[in-house]
Amino acid sequence: MSIDTMFVLIGLGILSSPYAMAHAGWLGGLISLVVATTFAYAAQLMVRCQQKTGCATYQELAAMAVGKKSCILIQTFFYVEVVGSLVGFCISVADNLGKAFEGVTKARQLGIGNSTIMTSQNVMMVMACMFVLPTVWLRNLKALSFTSVWSVAMSGILVLSVAIAASPIDGNIGFPHQIPLVGSLYNAPVATGLYAFAYSGTTIFPAVYSSMKDPSKFPHALSLSFAITIVAVTGLGIMGAMMFGHDTASQITLNMPPHRITTKITVWMTVLTPLLKFALLLSPLSVAIDRFIMFGSLSHHYGARTQLLMTTLTRSIVMVLIVVGAIVLPYFNYVISLIGSSVSISLCLIFPCIFYLNLCRDRLTHLSFVTLLLVFVFAIIAAICGTILSFHGLVVSKRGTNA
Numbered sequence: 001m002s003i004d005t006m007f008v009l010i011g012l013g014i015l016s017s018p019y020a021m022a023h024a025g026w027l028g029g030l031i032s033l034v035v036a037t038t039f040a041y042a043a044q045l046m047v048r049c050q051q052k053t054g055c056a057t058y059q060e061l062a063a064m065a066v067g068k069k070s071c072i073l074i075q076t077f078f079y080v081e082v083v084g085s086l087v088g089f090c091i092s093v094a095d096n097l098g099k100a101f102e103g104v105t106k107a108r109q110l111g112i113g114n115s116t117i118m119t120s121q122n123v124m125m126v127m128a129c130m131f132v133l134p135t136v137w138l139r140n141l142k143a144l145s146f147t148s149v150w151s152v153a154m155s156g157i158l159v160l161s162v163a164i165a166a167s168p169i170d171g172n173i174g175f176p177h178q179i180p181l182v183g184s185l186y187n188a189p190v191a192t193g194l195y196a197f198a199y200s201g202t203t204i205f206p207a208v209y210s211s212m213k214d215p216s217k218f219p220h221a222l223s224l225s226f227a228i229t230i231v232a233v234t235g236l237g238i239m240g241a242m243m244f245g246h247d248t249a250s251q252i253t254l255n256m257p258p259h260r261i262t263t264k265i266t267v268w269m270t271v272l273t274p275l276l277k278f279a280l281l282l283s284p285l286s287v288a289i290d291r292f293i294m295f296g297s298l299s300h301h302y303g304a305r306t307q308l309l310m311t312t313l314t315r316s317i318v319m320v321l322i323v324v325g326a327i328v329l330p331y332f333n334y335v336i337s338l339i340g341s342s343v344s345i346s347l348c349l350i351f352p353c354i355f356y357l358n359l360c361r362d363r364l365t366h367l368s369f370v371t372l373l374l375v376f377v378f379a380i381i382a383a384i385c386g387t388i389l390s391f392h393g394l395v396v397s398k399r400g401t402n403a
Helices: 002-009 012-024 026-053 058-100 120-137 147-166 187-199 205-211 215-247 261-295 304-328 332-359 366-402
Strands: none
Touching (some): 012 187, 026 058, 058 120, 120 261, 120 304, 261 304
16 A cells, blocks of 8 residues: 555656755755655644544544634645646646757747747647646546556656666766755755655545555555655755756756657656646546535526536636646746645645644643644744745746846
8 A cells, every 4th residue: 555655745746856956955855854754744643633533534634623614724725736736737848848849949939929928838838738628527537547657657767767867878967066065045945845845745645544454554654655755856856966966957857868768758758747647636626616516506596517517617717727827937946836835834734733733632742742843833934934935936037037
């Protein structure tokens, strides 16, 4: 069952690990370990809450711990993470399509007319999203379940491709750059947000725990999965930073030597991964929209056929808004860091600490309370600093683009 927890953890967030390491220095590696360790700790807290309450999902735990009214706020955070993640994934698709067709998209002037927004890579991203739009309309997503395995395979191939590019086998880039002990302190909170996004998965773990035939094995499976993910994320970060230094891009695939077979395989897998997973990632929000239309106040005014048409149209509009967000804010590192800092840390650290405090207060010892408090304080500081600096980075980048 450890493979299920691996599917939850491994994803496109790994792409930005070299950028975080290159700009935060070895401090970035320490941040990676701290974020992963605290996230694993919070996941264990949720398991203890489940053991006491019998809740099967994150949402059930939230409702029992803070009440249904407060749960609406938590649910909002969850939907924001879904939308924000998909915006980041669309940015990644556009950037990597630009890499795949580098000769075509070399200059930003190749956009439509004088537009600096609808560049050729954005046009290709929109066309790609149009192809996967019908999957967003699906009500049964079992046919897309293979994409979890695909994500793990993509991450493994990515790490292997970077290692091969550094070797004489295919690229011979080597490791010419030194990683500073501490990079820019400005980038440390941004790196924290990037790692928070990379390790986020706590909201899914309660459902994984509930589905296990032998839940007692979950702590071991969780620890093993986090250990493997730490090695992959941090290892890739170190290799990428030593290969490209301060020129390390927000996604390591964009630094890979062009015209190499390993680069082509990795880039295309990076393009296909979010496209194949789009409908699955959007499904929580899609289901919520369907329930509102089909069982809410609108259900009394329209027939089943009209409701189906309305839900399909609404899902399409949501996808269009996500694509527009990716076009307007094409800054993968800051978008992902903003989501990681503001939402992932809240869902994966802050809220689980609150759940445990409310549901398992009787199990708190002096040591466990101090540990809980330290993790909670770290989460608050990381969320505030990361959110502010990531948002600032977005604003500065946008102004620079418009200048």
